[in-house]
Amino acid sequence: MLRTNDDFERHVGIPSDLQQDQRDLGESLTAPRRNEKMTSYWKPTKRLIVTYRNEKGKHDAIYASNAVYNELDNENAVAIEADDHAAMYLKLDQNIEQVEEDSIWEAQGYLEEYVDRGDRRLQELIPYGISMIQANQLSIGSSPVTVCIVDTGVDITHPDLDADNADGANRFSQVDGSVMNWYDDSRGHGSHAAGIVAARIENNLGIRGVGEIPLFVTRGLNDDGRAYESDIIQAIEQCKLAGAKVVSLSLGGLAATSRTRSLYSRLDEQGILVFAAAGNEGSPLSIFPAALPEVVSVAAVQEDRSYWNSSNYGPYIELSAPGRRVLSTVPPDRYATYSGTSMATPFAAGAAALVWSHFPSCSHKQIRFAMAYTADKKDSTQGCSERYGHGIVQVKAAYDFLLVHSCTAFEWGFSSGNGTCTTVDESFRAFETNVFLPIAAQTTPQTLRPTSNPTHLPTARPTSASINSSPPTRLRTSNPNHKPTGAPISQVVAFPVSEPNPQALPATTSRPTSNPNTTRTPLVDSSSAVSPPRRPNFSIWAKPLHWKRLIQNSIASEP
Template sequence: MKLRTALLTTAMLCGFATSAQAQFVPPIETIDNDGNRVQLEAEQYIIKYRSKAKMAVSDQIGEMHGLMDKSIDDLDMLVAVLPKSEVMSLKHHPDVEYVEVDPRRYPMAEEVPYGITMVEAPLVSDANTGNQKVCVIDTGYEISHIDLPASNLTGNDFGTATGPWNTDGDGHGSHVAGTIAALGGNNEGVVGVNPGNNLPLHIVKIFNDNGDWTNASDLIVALNHCANAGATVVNMSLGGGGSSNAEETAFNNAYANGIISVAAAGNDGNGDLSYPASYDNVISVGAVNSAANHGSYSQFNYQVELAAPGTSVKSTTPGNTYSNYTGTSMATPHVAGVTALVWSHYPSCTPVQIRSTLAATALDRGDPGRDILYGLGIVQAKAAFDMLASGCDTAPEIEIPEPPQQPTFDPEMFDGVPKQGMAGLSGQFYRFYIDVPSGATNLNFVMSGGSGDADLYVSHDVLPTRSSFDCRSWEFDNNETCTFAVPNTGRYHVYVYSYATFENVDIVATFDGGNVPNQPPINRWWGRCTGLDCEFFANQSSDPDGTIVSYFWKFESGVPGKFGNPNTYTFPAPGTYRVLLTIKDDDGAKAKKRRNFVVPAPQ
């Protein structure tokens, strides 16, 4: 069994903690019809209900022994812990639009920072930043730190679950806030992108003092807090695997309502997509070191939009101390800080115009133009400021990138014939099927090779999902196996899910015995002519479970046919003829193909 966990690393490693596919949720205890106490396997879900159907859906959740977590009334959503066995019935409730797993979100964590000059912050005055507000969603804020602003501050928290917003037992949030707005001119410690104590901050403490994970639904609530506080920029040095329709909708709404959201690309050093960074309307930030080179830990994918310093960045930590952290968590506040700094000089510009300008003026690194390591380049405050002086719409509107295409395969599988070279981004998948004859035994599905992490799900007769299957194999690599010693007759469906970006992976299905029906050969032929002398070829014909043993051609009605491949025939005159090829395999099955063949007139 695959057990996925993600922990915040120690104080010297701040960045991305890997996503969790099987983070433990305590079972729901109930009493069965015989009076016995039973435990039901559970998971936390987001339930989107139809307008004015909240009470009906709430009642249904109660009837299935669900435990309500929260209500997001603005978006017609409920969040509840439900027995996994009951989720399918809730999905079919007439007042429910969709039900999805509430994926975890983690404080990004990995190592040590610097970079204010690299992003050109000292070249742009922050005197106007009072017209902006940056919302920092993180582990809190050490308000007593001598180098952090103690005014122009507001905040929210999640009560006893996190503790007060103006405290930070972990240090991650205070470090992030320091990069954005650590005070300058006080002969203390460091300075931030906006050092003049002019920029209002709103703090949402979403993690507790241990930096433990939270859920996408909590992030939705935190984003609403930011919006209600009047934030123009949101910093999220956090993320996790697995997208959420509800979460993406919230960020789309925020963008449409004047908020630029900025999030860490992740620190697993691979090509996986992290969320919320990888939503189209969130700026995904990768990390570079002091030499402006890609940080080896920084995740790389088509959604990375900008880069910023993330390696050995020095900033504020609790107890009036300073620490060097590394991670995309540290790169993100550089971009959020620059966004507010530049926007403060041109407050009439829209989020799209500011975002497009930051993209157009970024310092290009790596391959020319946009690439998966640096996105469009390292954010540059002065260059963006200068471009906007010519007008808000000077920069071309940023293009939302399209995901790369997966290799495609015929979905039908045959005994012992592998599908080779599968690949996919995190969250992508393949579906295959195989027809198993009566009397077959030892049906095996074996997946192997390549890199990354793909999981295997198999079901008889019905399409498997990640929560409904006859067999699941989800090891930490691509070596997955599903075995049915005495399989049912009929169709088995296969679901290959990309838990983490993978490539060059093969899958094969095999079984023993069975009354296997002969598969007929596949007939493909073509011809060409020089004058009236024509040649015919059937080399592209094939037999899926044997060999072709004969080729018989009929070129004209009333004229004897000819065996062989390739073959030749001289026609009596130019014109259109009905040519027939009949092929036969080693089990006697035949396939015929008749088509019009044109013999051209001499030029």
């Protein structure tokens, strides 16, 4: 372990000219360190995610830390606690790729009120949200799909939750060795989300959930409903190892590190469908991970299907689901109403798993497309709205859609990019015209091709014919002593220049000036013009020395 900063400097090879700043601090450098690791008591510590390039970088990050919280081997990163001084030296380490702050995320739902279990209304009540998304019109299919709930845990002893249909994974603290059990939930937030997805059906007790859906639970959030990004990354890795195909994240924060973005991109490549809460600020504020393109962002609506004013809105909203005063299970052996986009998220995640259980051959992108395409567009517009996204989730409509449009008969549901209101616009248009777009047509970017038609842009690369047909046009400059020199063909570059329309302007190649006695050098040599194109042309200019400065001077000299 490193007991002084000098030891750390020798370990990672800090330049000698930066060591004096540290030595000037005097005897405080040799003071005892907490956990006998390097830290500086004159500066506060904070959580960091350090991405390393190799094992030496990981070793350096651990030695520079005051404590190690999460080792994220799949992301080549480690979550540590360190001060600004240590962070500065890590950024100078050639074995370290990036040092980012490990930001805090939190639950996106809150308790409204407890409902007495003895109330006669709770005798197998169908909550309004189940009817709204049509979940009561479809039973589980022959190929159940597991939903992973990353939350505060789930009280699996609740009589309205099926312990035989749930599993989970504990998380261990690398700092003090404590254990967060997946089946403990002192806050109730995770148990409420679990009841929305999978509360027992037809058991003459309490409520019913979206369906008899298998659950896998991980402890992403602590008892206060908060966590760091690295905690969520580690919890989601447990979901993936368990084989869950749908992940429900009733949580979020204001920032996302590069490691978080990399994780969700990788999950998308591996066919895992992730749903996340849009946030409860009632503003266009972006909440992560919901704002990431690989994640389905879920907004909240009320019982009358109207937009809930506390739900966030914006172009990244993809779907809507019930989120205001939602009734579900909470510990111990109770029921309560919660509000938030945290409640809307498990409705959407459970709906996806329910539909997917009937169509195991469908990809996660096709399930995602079907849910967006068949959503109830509350505002009666095509495409997306910033408040509802594509609309309110409709289970039966998505099921009927997939009965007609086989996932194996066509390559549909794929688009160039994921997430936001523009995710499936091209696919929407394809379905409207009964044309299924192939994968290549939606993922290959369009490129300009050379053409003889003057109405199209010519290629940007000059040909030998065009170079030899006319002499190169000289650049104008405000320096009268400047003499442009010729340039070899390898230095000739193309710059876009707008041509005048000969039908709208006088037939002249010189630009008008305020002084009639002054003539200007033509921008384009008219002797080489063949036919004025309708779009901007590319003139071939010789590239003299300092051409960027010449262009700037030429523009500055214009009246």
